[in-house]
Amino acid sequence: MAPVKNGRLLFNEVPTGYPEPGKTTVYDDSQTIDLESVPLNGGVLVKILVVSVDPYLRGKMRDSSVKSYSAAFVIGEPIFNFGVGVVLRSENPSVKAGDHLYGHYPFQHYVVLPNIDSFRVLKNEENLPWAAYVGVVGMPGQTAWVGWYEFAAPQKGDVVFVTAGSGPVGSFVIQLAKLHGHKVIASAGSEDKVEFIKKIGADVAFNYKTTSTWDVLEREGPVNIYWDNVGGETLDAALQHSAKGARFIECGMISQYNSAPYTVQNLMAIVRNELHLHGFIVGSHLPKYRDEFYREVPGKIARGEIQYIEDAKKGLEWAGHAILDVQQGRNHGKSVVIVSEE
């Protein structure tokens, strides 16, 4: 068989503000691959089906000399993130053609993986769409699960405030909190998103662009459990309206990734209200929760106990746009890029 194109999304330059498609990242289809003859050297050839687009990718778009919790992208190389692919050929006895692998992939169509130790073979007995495995049953869902069970320490009667409530992490947290019987306040950035967070059970749902977070928390708080995906002004409002002993689960601060830092005025609430702020990276806690997560969550999705929405772009050439949309909050639900149909 003749070689086929192996299009890739390359990291092109470090952005100063928002990451721009065609500038921060460029789509390149100059490489080809011969799927029948490419040497595997004991590895696995995978056709990538879907890759995930997440807020944290912005942090990897930095000068590679700056250290952080996750590796920087390399200029001229494909960006990478969680995805699902199907095995086309294998010289590794633990997987066979047709198996589906979840793990970190470069943003390209085909890849030879020399080592699949960090990948997971997905059984998918519930026959969920593969894209679900990078969202609600992937890293974002795991983030919600780990953060909640490790740090929320929920008490009867606690009020929970969730930001980015329609996103894959926030919407999962809302539903977990409702399963535990809490009053849930949740915010999002459009009327559509607010409708969705109402549908999944939020008791108080509002559009933070048209309604003051401060006023909502003044009326509906104080807050015992704050799930922070956004930081900045919203964190400030949550600090001011925190209940004594509240837990702040610091999952992300997307409002601060692309602009000058907001001056948080109410940090003294940490002392005054005896708050506990817990930052976390899902991977650090996953060994403790992974089996439980994969045992519990796919069934909950299949039975409709955990709902989600997805914003799928078809074609890897649109991944740069998906990245920008996520940073600007213009996606509606979990952002994924469908690289190939199976």
Added chain:
Amino acid sequence: MAPVKNGRLLFNEVPTGYPEPGKTTVYDDSQTIDLESVPLNGGVLVKILVVSVDPYLRGKMRDSSVKSYSAAFVIGEPIFNFGVGVVLRSENPSVKAGDHLYGHYPFQHYVVLPNIDSFRVLKNEENLPWAAYVGVVGMPGQTAWVGWYEFAAPQKGDVVFVTAGSGPVGSFVIQLAKLHGHKVIASAGSEDKVEFIKKIGADVAFNYKTTSTWDVLEREGPVNIYWDNVGGETLDAALQHSAKGARFIECGMISQYNSAPYTVQNLMAIVRNELHLHGFIVGSHLPKYRDEFYREVPGKIARGEIQYIEDAKKGLEWAGHAILDVQQGRNHGKSVVIVSEE
């Protein structure tokens, strides 16, 4: 016996910046008291010996309509804080003349306490100066003890950074950390103070007014345990130089009490480095630690295992100056006001 003057330090007006003696507080000696005939109605007449001046008093100098963790001072009434007094007369069978009581006192010379349930009779078998019981064996010492044992979660090899290191809380924390074998970095605001924190064992001691905290932490960090008494720019430097999983013990933020808030740039380190920030008020945890504290600490002081320095002003009319000194960091050691000799 003729009535005697009962001088008082009154809260006069809410300050906007630093609390000014003669303006924020005024000393008033217009009241008198007849020590022999003042009716006790089942209570206790106490001669106040020493009162404590602490950073947190600034927070009580607010409009009383603003809620916070501790009660606001009342305009026209004496300010109040921890102190030690000696019983002159008692109609309460649980104490007798000559007993010493530790608890919350108004800043005045004599007081009739209708109820002493919240006071502690001090045995003082080690014959420590009474002033020690409002400092290293009082609320500040308890703050260090509770914060360390509740939240530090020290691991072998941890690096500890302590701010306001010559103060009664900071110096206690330094010595606890050294007793546990940690490397201790500590800062203070004058050369004298730096000498003291070296003397009590800090491995790295520096004057934050002449040496960059950022540079010191860059060289000597990262920090596993940060004891925050100051907030603001120092907190920012500690965030940036935090080790993965570090614990931040948020005890106070004195740099922010008298001025516009500093823009903390590195809050994202909470997520990135998976930090745990714990705010606390000593009183919330004291029931768990109080007996242990009074059993252990006086002996450690008497044996010189825990050292402290004290900045004593003699005369209640100087209490307003002591309050300002503490807010400006001009005290040298624990600030106390000697109201009367016994």
